[in-house]
Amino acid sequence: MQAINSLHSLSCASLRSIDDRRSSASTVSRDELYEQVWSRPVTRVAADYGVTSTALKKTCKRHKIPTPKRGYWATLEHRKPAPKTTLPKLNDTRLEAMKKRSGRSKTPRPQGRPIGRLRGLRDKIVTATREL
Numbered sequence: 001m002q003a004i005n006s007l008h009s010l011s012c013a014s015l016r017s018i019d020d021r022r023s024s025a026s027t028v029s030r031d032e033l034y035e036q037v038w039s040r041p042v043t044r045v046a047a048d049y050g051v052t053s054t055a056l057k058k059t060c061k062r063h064k065i066p067t068p069k070r071g072y073w074a075t076l077e078h079r080k081p082a083p084k085t086t087l088p089k090l091n092d093t094r095l096e097a098m099k100k101r102s103g104r105s106k107t108p109r110p111q112g113r114p115i116g117r118l119r120g121l122r123d124k125i126v127t128a129t130r131e132l
Contacts, residue, residue, distance in 0.1 A: 027097040034065050034087045041073050049100065063095045064088055 036045045037060060046056040060067050066085035075082040090096065 027099055029097050030063055030065055030087065030090070030095065033060065033063070033098070037065065037067050038084055042067060059098060063098060064090060 033045075036048075037056075042056055043053045046053040049056065051059075057067055059065075065087065068082075068084075072082050
């Protein structure tokens, strides 16, 4: 039992240190996000923030942060030159920083339960297959 408690406290401590690193600041500057997006694929950076890659790309677009085009990482992987777009200067200082998300993910929808009008369609399909 003591081993389980020490393992639990060890894992909680390591999780807390990861959370502390991720949430040490409540905002991220444009420069920081630009460097992150151009140093790793957007999907991985988005996972660190607990958002989808689409949400991160929209945030970058809103804050005028260029992102790598499709195939950028594959081009680098084959040791070919790939252009890196520079971060443009801004006139609007409100776009210089963005707030970090709290890290909570959306609650997943229960599986196996049809929703809305799909319920009637499913019933029709089930009835038709039983008649065959």
